[in-house]
Amino acid sequence: MSESGRRGPNNSGNRDGGGQGNRGGRGESKRNAQGRERNRGPQRGFTNNAPSQRTRRADPARLVAFEVLRAVASEDAYANLVLPARIREHRLDRRDAGFATELSYGALRGQGTYDAILAHCVDRPLEQLDPAILDALRIGAHQLLSMRVPAHAALDQTVGLARAVIGAGPSALINAVLRKVTAHTMDEWLDILLVDESDETRIAALRHSHPEWIVRALRQSLVNHGRPKSEIDDLLEADNAAPVVNLVALPGLGDLDEAFDNGATPGELVEDSALSAGGDLGRFESVRRGTTRVQDVGSQLVARALAGVELGDSPAQGERWLDLCAGPGGKAALLAALAYRDGATLLANEPAPHRAKLVQQALSAVPGEAWNVRTGDGRDVGTEQPESFDRVLVDVPCSGLGALRRRPESRWRRSPKDIGDLGPLQRELLKSALDAVKPGGVVAYVTCSPHPAETTAVVTDVLAKREDLEMLDAGHALDHVSLTGSLGAGHELTAQLWPHVHQTDAMFMAIIRKKP
Numbered sequence: 001m002s003e004s005g006r007r008g009p010n011n012s013g014n015r016d017g018g019g020q021g022n023r024g025g026r027g028e029s030k031r032n033a034q035g036r037e038r039n040r041g042p043q044r045g046f047t048n049n050a051p052s053q054r055t056r057r058a059d060p061a062r063l064v065a066f067e068v069l070r071a072v073a074s075e076d077a078y079a080n081l082v083l084p085a086r087i088r089e090h091r092l093d094r095r096d097a098g099f100a101t102e103l104s105y106g107a108l109r110g111q112g113t114y115d116a117i118l119a120h121c122v123d124r125p126l127e128q129l130d131p132a133i134l135d136a137l138r139i140g141a142h143q144l145l146s147m148r149v150p151a152h153a154a155l156d157q158t159v160g161l162a163r164a165v166i167g168a169g170p171s172a173l174i175n176a177v178l179r180k181v182t183a184h185t186m187d188e189w190l191d192i193l194l195v196d197e198s199d200e201t202r203i204a205a206l207r208h209s210h211p212e213w214i215v216r217a218l219r220q221s222l223v224n225h226g227r228p229k230s231e232i233d234d235l236l237e238a239d240n241a242a243p244v245v246n247l248v249a250l251p252g253l254g255d256l257d258e259a260f261d262n263g264a265t266p267g268e269l270v271e272d273s274a275l276s277a278g279g280d281l282g283r284f285e286s287v288r289r290g291t292t293r294v295q296d297v298g299s300q301l302v303a304r305a306l307a308g309v310e311l312g313d314s315p316a317q318g319e320r321w322l323d324l325c326a327g328p329g330g331k332a333a334l335l336a337a338l339a340y341r342d343g344a345t346l347l348a349n350e351p352a353p354h355r356a357k358l359v360q361q362a363l364s365a366v367p368g369e370a371w372n373v374r375t376g377d378g379r380d381v382g383t384e385q386p387e388s389f390d391r392v393l394v395d396v397p398c399s400g401l402g403a404l405r406r407r408p409e410s411r412w413r414r415s416p417k418d419i420g421d422l423g424p425l426q427r428e429l430l431k432s433a434l435d436a437v438k439p440g441g442v443v444a445y446v447t448c449s450p451h452p453a454e455t456t457a458v459v460t461d462v463l464a465k466r467e468d469l470e471m472l473d474a475g476h477a478l479d480h481v482s483l484t485g486s487l488g489a490g491h492e493l494t495a496q497l498w499p500h501v502h503q504t505d506a507m508f509m510a511i512i513r514k515k516p
Contacts, residue, residue: 058164059157061096062139065103066161069135072108072409079104079409084282094279102242107135107142108408109240113209114141117189121180133170136162140178145186155179208236213416214401221401221450221506226491231500238500239404239411245276246297250337253365254291258284269482269502270300290365295330296406298448298497298504303331304481306393306444307338309472309511319344319390324378324433327355329362331395332371336363340370347389349374349381379428382435387514390441394433396426398447398454402506405499419453426458434462434469440516442472447508450496455508459494463512472511 058066064086071077083104087097107114118137119126126134136158143154155178163171184192190207197203201219205212219232247264249256249272256264256274262284267273276294286292311319321339326332326348339346348363348371350356356375363371374381378394399418400410426447433443447454463469475490478497487502489495497507 058161060090060092061100062103062157062161063165064090064092064100065107065139066135066165068100068104069107069138070132073131073135076413078407079108080407084280087280097280098278102147103139103142105242105408106146107138108412110142110146110209111138111412112211113190113206114138114145116193116206117141117145117181118177120189120192121177130166130170132166133162133174136166136170136174137177140174141181144178144181145189151182155182204232204236208233208240210236210239210404210411211414214404214411214414217401217416217419217451221452221455221496224452224456225450225494225496225508227498227501234500235498238498238503241405241499243296243405243499244503245278245281246295246300247274247276247281247292248272248295248300248334249274249286249292250290250333250365252341253337254286254289256286256292258286259292267297267483269297269484269487269504270304271483273297273300290333290362293330293333293362295334296403296505296507298402298502298507299331300334301478301481301487301497301504302395302444302446302507302509303334303393304338305474305477305509306391306442306511307335307342308481309391309442309477311390311440311442320388321346322381322389322392322433322436323348324381324392324394324429324436325396326350326359326373327352329359331393332359333362333366335393336366336371340366344390345369346371347374348372349376349378351375351377379425379432382432386435387438389436390438392433392437392441392443393446394429394443395446395448396429396454396458397422398426398449399451400448401451402448402499402508406505419451423453423458426454427462430458430462434466434512434514437514439468439514441514443512443514444474445510445512448505450498450506450508455496455510456494459510459512468515470513470515472513474509474511477511478509 067086068079068082071082072079083101087100092100115126118141122129140154140158143149143158144151155175158178159171159175162174193206194203201212201215205215215232215236218235219229222231222235223229246267247256247259251272259274259276263277264274267275281287281294284292321335321344323332323335323346327350332346332348336346348359350359350373353375356373360373399414399422400407404411430445437443445459449455471493473490473493474495478487478489478495479485489497489502495509497504499506
């Protein structure tokens with residue numbers, strides 16, 4: 001392991017560098033106006049090393065985190081896509097990979113709170129700082145305030161990182177600012193920042209590091225889907241918890257033996273699923289073959305629910321299924337495997353050619369006679385192939401507010417305008433799906449967002465203009481394929497999963513049948 005003064009993300013070790021808890025090793029304690037001693041104990045000590053002895057290289061795990069934050073900020077990249085490649089590039093072992101993951105995701109999730117704290121410690125507006133300096137400060141703040149890394153190690157290694165990749169001048173600024181950050185614990189900083197604040201939304205936004213508009217939207221979403229608004233703190237906390245990696249074995253094609261042999265545990269909500277023990281899942285032969293896949297259990301449930309709905313007089317064999325918005329192919333792969341098992345075929349539609357290739361790769365583990373890929377606008381399928389499919393999944397592009405725990409940077413990229421901009425597309429895709437389904441067939445409208453404007457409002461608007469449709473009980477459909485038999489996700493025929501209740505992404509589902 002690199003010399004970073006840590007034992008992984010929950011470090012309780014201590015390399016105090018001779019500081020023994022004193023500021024600069026001078027032997028005097030620091031007391032506030034009330035006489036309370038601050039920064040006491042070896043875990044908050046600083047190094048006494050002379051400048052020539054201080055770290056002048058970038059610790060690989062922290063360098064990975066820095067590169068991830070830089071890619072997210074400057075290239076509009078997604079952390080979950082950049083991080084694995086950086087871990088492999090820098091050849092991190094499992095322990096350092098875990099540290100880099102917690103540091104990357106934690107700094108991104110906590111960005112709003114950390115920026116508010118840093119603003120108290122910097123003598124200029126944060127937007128005037130070089131973005132690379134700000135990212136290094138966020139990495140340092142996360143270690144100091146939310147990880148059990150000794151303060152001297154967090155400070156020394158973060159400054160060493162800055163010296164190596166940004167420069168000596170910026171490293172001095174980072175050193176000075178982070179020393180100010182160490183003056184208080186996270187709870188103390190929050191008390192300082194909120195001392196005169198009474199607005200519940202602003203308090204929740206700062207405490208849980210979410211934009212205020214998202215706090216308001218999620219509170220409204222809870223009420224809209226039949227849950228008390230008092231759950232908002234639990235929901236925001238769940239957004240900030242590192243999610244367990246869910247695995248699925250494609251029915252009839254894969255198994256989870258390899259995962260279980262490496263410490264995974266059986267999933268509790270749906271069959272053929274597992275909770276991963278972590279590590280590089282790409283080393284599994286079953287994952288490389290594509291017969292075992294990483295997929296949130298919420299996505300597994302909605303795909304299985306659509307496949308399990310009874311169609312009445314429809315033929316038991318030879319059904320045609322459609323995934324209208326298939327990219328990048330996770331749900332499509334599970335649907336294709338279920339279709340192959342049930343003697344059906346799946347058409348997976350994706351408008352973007354590069355994403356259509358990803359769909360083909362995802363489906364390649366399923367025998368080719370069970371599926372086909374169409375590259376084209378999903379809004380045209382209903383016109384080009386009217387009343388042609390027995391089951392249709394329309395997992396529309398959405399804000400992704402239901403997956404903030406997996407995509408921590410999304411909360412800072414999205415705005416209320418995005419919700420409004422996506423609405424027309426969501427309605428047009430649902431209309432196309434309803435035109436494409438046969439009489440007696442079903443359409444599952446799915447979003448990874450609980451926002452009413454993307455969920456119930458879309459369904460209500462589209463159904464209000466047609467008399468040939470009826471809603472089915474989506475909560476019952478989910479319960480039918482759940483191992484628990486009762487998820488408690490249904491409300492007024494629609495269903496909403498929640499990270500703080502079901503430990504899934506916040507998936508919404510409505511099932512609509514075209515009347516025979």
